[in-house]
Amino acid sequence: MSLPLIPPMLATSGALPPTAQDARWAYETKQDGQRVVAYLAGDGSVVLRARSGEVATVAYPELLPLGRALGPTPAVLDGEVLALDEQGRADFQLLQSRMGLVQSPGRAARRAAEVPVHLVLFDVMHLGGRPLVSLPYTRRRILLEELDLNGPHWSTPAALVGHGEQALLATRENGLEGLVCKRLDSVYEPGVRSRAWIKIRNMLSEDVVVGGWLPGKGRLTGLPGAVLVGQRTRGRLRYVGGVGTGWSESERERLAALLRTAESDVCPFDPVPPVTGAHWVLPRLVGEVRYSTRTRAGLLRQPSWLRLRPDLAPEDSAANLPDELT
Structure with missing residues (x-):
């Protein structure tokens, strides 16, 4: 089926929500990779679009089987493509060797064997012919987790509700890029840099x-x-x-x-x-x-x-x- 083009919602730089509001927010690990929206048409195909709108599918051949993960159910998913170092942490420099291969399927396949990528999925904006952008984050998150999208090169990491200070401290202790705070009642705002999502980068x-x-x-x-x-x-x-x-x-x-x-x-x-x-x-x-x-x-x-x-x-x-x- 024909799927709507949905530019990714963007986070605003900021600080942790006030302690009194902590329970109204979910916390996800901020990853140092390439943001993509994945379009699964339900016919076994997948199209990956970068934040710029450029089709990046060719650069990541190991993600092509994702197109079959939901069978005939069409979906539009939000996520981040990562290249992981020896410690399992996202390494943007490693990923750069993959990002520029959108016109070179042969080179992309060779680099995939040397530097495989992993797609972390954190939102679903369209599912089974139904738009979900007007639903609150909590409902979209439930629908995403019910899809059980965990495979050899993709996964759906858990989000933590509340406990923002502990979540941020954990990212620092583990050498991760930072944290994204998402208001539980927030709708998905395509292409908008929203205060409903706040990013905190560990510097x-x-x-x-x-x-x-x-x-x-x-x-x-x-x-x-x-x-x-x-x-x-x-x-x-x-x-x-x-x-x-x-x-x-x-x-x-x-x-x-x-x-x-x-x-x-x-x-x-x-x-x-x-x-x-x-x-x-x-x-x-x-x-x-x-x-x-x-x-x-x-x-x-x-x-x-x-x-x-x-x-x-x-x-x-x-x-x-x-x-x-x-």
């Missing part, structure tokens, strides 16, 4: 040395659009990424003045990073940044600036980096 922080910057554009012309940062390891300053967010306007202007006084013709990073248009500075400014995780090469993912650390010397920014960077 780490470390001290870094500023070794360069990239010019800003538009209203940031003349100011740093991003700073290039590194950390000391084995006597060398190794590049760990660019940070372009986290400043107020006055903080960015102050940073620009500090960078101008530290200008240098010599790149302080070893090796020199492949960054076009960089302005190098003497590596004497230390800052604290927040980030979600590191890539396998040691680069910071989703970094944002927290503050300058004038109380620290550049030598204090030592870090335990992966072997690729030491």
Whole structure:
């Protein structure tokens, strides 16, 4: 049958609901993967659409049997495609080697053997010819769990009602990306970033040395659009990424003045990073940044600036980096 196109509902960044309202919310683990909506037509086929609307089915051939999981019952399901590391945690860098293969079925099949993916399902928006988006989360969740969608490459993880503080602590203790809080009475809002769903990302922080910057554009012309940062390891300053967010306007202007006084013709990073248009500075400014995780090469993912650390010397920014960077 013909199924309606349903763009995924999006969560808003925020904090845990107030303790007094805790029992009105469900808590699901936030996974670091690719959001997809799965369309099961009831004829054995499945179509996976990314958040952009692009069809991503070819990239994940191991998920094709999902099309037969409900027999003749058509359904539209919401979920996240993950690639898992040796500890069973989602690794976005691993997944990136799969995401770009939407036009290459042969390469996708070969990569599937090397880096298999797993689809976690957390909502159902259409089932058996019936739209479910107007039903509350609790009812949709019951219908989803009744489908018993647990297979070799897909599963339906449990949601926890109440106990938000304990759920968030568990994600931190297990090195997971974070938590998604979903109001029990919330309807499914296609394509809407809603306050009925709140995402909380567990972030780490470390001290870094500023070794360069990239010019800003538009209203940031003349100011740093991003700073290039590194950390000391084995006597060398190794590049760990660019940070372009986290400043107020006055903080960015102050940073620009500090960078101008530290200008240098010599790149302080070893090796020199492949960054076009960089302005190098003497590596004497230390800052604290927040980030979600590191890539396998040691680069910071989703970094944002927290503050300058004038109380620290550049030598204090030592870090335990992966072997690729030491």
